[in-house]
Amino acid sequence: MFICERHGMQGKRLRKQTGGSAAAVAAGLVLAVTACGGGGSGSGGGSETPATTLVSPGAPASPSVAVFTAATAPARLSAWNLILSNGQTLSLQQGVQPYSLNTALFSDYSHKFRTLWLPKGTQIGYMAEGQLQFPVGAIISKTFFYPKAVASAPGLVGAAQTDQVDGGETVDLVNNRLIETRLMVREPSGRWGAVTYVWDADQKDATLVRAGQNVSVELVSAQGARTPFTYAVPSDNQCLTCHATNVSTGTFEAIGPKANNLNRDYAYTTGSANQLDTLAALQLLAGYLAPAPRMVVWNDVLAAPVAARARAYLDVNCASCHSATGRSANTGLWLELAVTDTTRLGVCKPPVGGQRSGQFNYDITPGNADASFLFYRIGNYRSGVNPPSVAMPELGRHVLHAEGNALVRDWINGMAPACPP
Ligand code: HEC
Ligand code: HEC
Structure with missing residues (x-):
């Protein structure tokens, strides 16, 4: 019961085709027609075998990305044929x-x-504001990995200060350790379905995990200090x-792919280019009108002042819950970029509750991070200890984000004192 669409060779890169690959692409454009209908046997064991793909005569028999719903997701990541690993290198199927x-x-x-990957002939609708x-x-897809601190000890991972990949189309598995790959798929209902796969020790494939899993790792700093955590x-x-x-619909929504957050360069194998321009040139983005708005880079100290970087950091790290529609709307602390009301941002706003709130008059006490409940709550991660319930965000974080905390501290300390005593 996967979505009835499979394709070969879609989404040519912006690369000048040379030699044999040009011929392959030309032939590939004829491609894979879907045969749907077989897989209707319902819930029995999950349809791991995609329906037969009919390939036009002469087209390369190149396998292509397979689309499943979250409910029928195959047990192995490799069955999607989206992200491929041979244990040495993680690479992407053509068109991804x-x-x-x-x-x-x-x-x-x-x-x-x-x-991101789109079925052949489809496009993302551009929106200057909100989700594309x-x-x-x-x-x-989003694959989480760590650089290995010691190539032979995959449990020891490096605490690098970068938090994402800004370029490249492969991950070198000799020097990096894969943890999990999360997928979200736009289902025929129009909703997103989402699943995650945890990578095997040999790094060749990953297994569907629906109930969560703990992985022990140890961060090793450049100075050799070790922080074990789960x-x-x-x-x-x-x-x-x-x-x-x-919260009123309760459905899974995308968070990252907004015009302002995607509006940046990426180092593709063909060279560095703006991501939105690239998607538009590949005919994957409809209705795009440059220039798009641009979110600042939270840790690019030369590019934007502290306040703008702190607001970007809080938007991405907190506003999925802290917004007018989010889970913690009722705290009155709304942290998305568009908020201009300083009380909503926590300035001189008494906390509504939460452990230890009694010790703090305000979420943000301008000029004094240490007297601000907001700063207190992002500072309570301790190595080897599960986040105490006071720590924010309540999920997905087990170690202190020293650089993010320093930014929020600077932001609050830089505000002119304002609250009633
Ligand atoms: C702690 C909150 C949090 C949890 C828990 C979480 N996500 Fe996300 N996720 C985010 C945020 C914030 C982004 C966007 C920013 C980014 O990618 O760094 C994101 C991005 C993604 C993306 C990329 C597309 C997008 O929306 O930006 C995928 C795919 C994804 N998450 C899947 C999952 C799946 C599947 C799970 C559960 C296994 C999960 N996430 C759990 C917060 C979370
Ligand atoms: C996964 C959802 C989620 C995310 C993400 C999240 N929070 Fe919260 N937050 C909550 C909930 C729920 C509450 C209310 C219960 C409580 O106080 O513990 C809350 C309460 C708070 C409060 C108390 C507000 C008040 O006025 O009472 C502060 C401060 C706070 N969060 C800061 C943050 C910051 C800063 C971030 C980002 C670094 C963040 N939170 C990310 C769910 C979240």
């Missing part, structure tokens, strides 16, 4: 576009390799805790 974000979610110093509109069958692969319900950004 890598992307990164200006400002990303911090997840325990893991690095993230993000991709993805067609049915679209798949977005990386928690979220359960399906935990995905929703962050991704149901509108």
Whole structure:
């Protein structure tokens, strides 16, 4: 019962085709016609075998991305044929576009390799504000990995200060350790379905995990200091805790792919180019009108002042819950970029509750981070200890984000004192 669409060779890269590959692409354009209908046997064991693909005579028999719903997701990541690993290198099926974000979610110093793929002939609808509109069958992936601190000890991972991949179309598995690959797929209902796969020790394939899983890793700093912690692969319900950004519908929504966060360069194998321009040139983005808005990069100190970077950081890391429609709307602390009311941002706003709130008059006490409940709540991660319930965000974080905290501290300390005593 996967979505009835399979294709070969779609989404040519912006690369000048040379030699044999040009011929292959030309032939591939004829391609794979879908044979649907067979897989209707319902829930029995999950339809891991895609329906027969009819390939036009002369077309390369190249396998192509297979689309499943979340409910019928195959047990092995390789069955999607989206992200491929031979144990040495993680690479992408043809037509799968890598992307990164200006400002990303911090997840325990893991690095993230993000991709998107669209069924042949479909496009993303451009929106200057809000989420881009993805067609049915679209798949977005996010692979979490760590650089190995010691190549022979995959449990020891490096605490690098970068938090995402800003270029490249492969991940070198000799020097990096894959943890999980999360997928979301636009289902025929128009909703997103989402699943995650945890990578096997040999790094050749990953297994569907619906109930969450703990992975022990140890961050090793450049100075050799070790921080052991438990990386928690979220359960399906935990995905929703962050991704149901509108509690009244409760459906899984995309968070990252907005025009302002995608509006940046990516180092493709063919060279560096703006991501939105690239998608438009590949005919994957409809209605795009440059220039798009641009979110600042939270840690690019030369590019934007502290306040703008702190707001971008809080938008991506907090606003999935802290918005007018989110899970913590009722705290009155709304942290998305568009908020201009300083009380909504927590300035001189008494906390509504939460452990230890009694010790703080305000979420943000301008000029004094240490007297601000908001700063207190992002500072309570301790190595080897599960986040105490006071720590924010409540999910997906087990180690202190020193650089993010320093930014929020600077932002609050730089505000002119304002609250009534
Ligand atoms: C702690 C909150 C949180 C949890 C839990 C979480 N996500 Fe996300 N996820 C985010 C945020 C924020 C982004 C966008 C920023 C980024 O990618 O860095 C995102 C991005 C993604 C993306 C890329 C597309 C997008 O929306 O930006 C996928 C795919 C994804 N998540 C899948 C999942 C799945 C599947 C689960 C559960 C296994 C899950 N996420 C759990 C917060 C979360
Ligand atoms: C996965 C959802 C989620 C995310 C993401 C999240 N929060 Fe929260 N937050 C909550 C919930 C639920 C509450 C209310 C219960 C409580 O106080 O613990 C809350 C309460 C708070 C409060 C108390 C507000 C008040 O006025 O009472 C602060 C401060 C806070 N969060 C800061 C943050 C910051 C800063 C971030 C991002 C770094 C963040 N949160 C991310 C769910 C979230």
